């Protein structure tokens with residue numbers, strides 16, 4: 281396939297607007313996959329179990345298809361992109377290998393927050409954007425109105441907008457034509473030095489690291505000796521091919537093509553996303569690389585059974601081979617034992633990772649409350665911490681510590697006018713600043729408003745998204761981007777059982793929320809901690825100051841009272857346990873916080 285018959289494109293859209301469904305239709309229409317007789321949406325590109333279950337795409341997938349148009353065969357390379365704010369980084373990565381993008385908008389819902397962010401992402405890269413209205417089969421579809429909205433929001437000509445139903449297949453043929461006619465072919469020459477852009481990688485038990493590359497110049501062949509611009513390491517290509525959508529080995533990857541390579545790369549960390557590969561002995565200018573993904577949410581992960589830590593650590597390491605955006609560090613806690621501190625792109629990412637741990641590695645885990653990275657400006661240095669235990673004490677502020685800063689994001693919310701008041705309230709109750717808004721479509725009966733503000737990241741990692749959805753009856757959409765760090769009035773809150781702090785429960789809380797948070801957690805602890813043989817005060821404290829308190833009453837003296845008569849052995853055992861328990865309590869003077877209690881506190885927020 282020479283360059284002029286190659287098209288590299290991706291589908292960008294707000295979540296649920298139909299990317300995966302359209303990808304399936306395109307693969308069917310080009311005969312890349314068999315049409316399902318059942319008519320069920322299989323979503324071929326969503327490979328992971330969690331993706332199928334949640335209906336979201338987590339990892340971008342790539343597929344090549346061949347389509348005949350006006351008697352010429354075209355090679356169309358589709359790069360599917362994930363559709364959630366947490367994975368914006370994956371979207372930019374996919375776009376770097378494309379010359380065009382289908383901007384898919386649901387004809388019943390209209391432009392949503394991520395439609396806008398992905399549009400700007402594509403526009404900044406100078407990619408050809410083809411607007412597509414999807415779901416026109418729905419009775420609630422308003423194609424004309426949404427087309428006007430697309431024109432007003434993106435400045436795209438309404439005559440360029442395609443109208444389709446990815447579900448029924450209506451209009452999808454025209455999408456293929458538009459890709460061929462409107463997306464420019466890649467510019468790459470066979471006779472220039474080899475240059476391949478590495479935009480994704482995965483791990484295979486047998487072959488090691490498999491990298492996805494887009495060939496920007498030269499021809500890549502099996503047996504080629506290549507080197508990385510980034511690590512300077514050398515490799516030999518053992519296998520290469522295209523994704524059709526399964527791997528199909530070929531003898532070469534030509535200029536402009538997208539495909540996979542295996543090259544005796546043993547460690548995932550060697551495959552640097554954004555790297556440029558070249559032939560050993562040749563000099564090339566590396567392509568502008570990527571900022572590495574930045575972990576924004578951290579949490580401790582512990583096994584339910586302490587003895588299972590080695591197994592858990594191995595599972596985590598294996599999973600991070602396929603998901604490179606997770607960062608891992610060992611940590612230990614007096615209450616939970618040995619564990620790992622993981623960094624994620626967002627809370628959904630964290631949830632997905634936990635589910636994959638449970639699904640694919642059979643691991644039962646406790647995950648501590650998520651925390652964002654804080655910047656501590658000491659008199660002589662600046663540090664970023666990702667664990668509340670490392671947060672300085674209140675007493676240090678103004679003495680050793682000059683200032684504390686927290687990460688903030690630029691958030692945008694799109695919502696029908698009638699929910700505007702609720703959204704403003706939601707933002708202000710989450711410490712939003714610089715709140716501003718504008719109308720997206722004026723003059724219509726149910727106009728939609730875009731609200732922008734600066735909001736602390738810590739405020740959106742907990743319940744913000746759920747509240748946004750429930751307070752807007754599901755109509756609000758939300759997106760955010762990094763906006764740096766800002767000074768903030770934060771302090772570490774510790775929880776004490778019988779006067780002893782429980783390290784795994786420490787939280788960083790803004791001054792304005794101390795009382796609410798303290799009271800809420802103390803109540804929760806009170807509910808889940810089993811009664812002890814003595815009275816146990818449960819306290820929330822900031823520094824030496826107690827913010828909230830509950831008292832757990834002592835257990836009744838005779839533990840056997842509740843058991844039916846007759847079970848002599850059981851009774852004896854209980855009495856023995858009680859004796860043993862008393863001895864241990866006296867020795868340690870502490871309250872054991874059972875793992876199940878942790879599990880309950882940390883899981884049902």
Ligand code: GDP
Pocket residue numbers: 293294295296297298299300301302321335336337363414415416417418444445446447448
């Ligand atoms: P993604 O999140 O963008 O990948 O969206 P999906 O492809 O998973 O689609 C989200 C939901 O919309 C699924 O339930 C699809 O069956 C449905 N859907 C997708 N395209 C159409 C369409 O053209 N018409 C209708 N009625 N439903 C569609």
Ligand code: MG
Pocket residue numbers: 299300301326335336337363
């Ligand atoms: Mg999808």
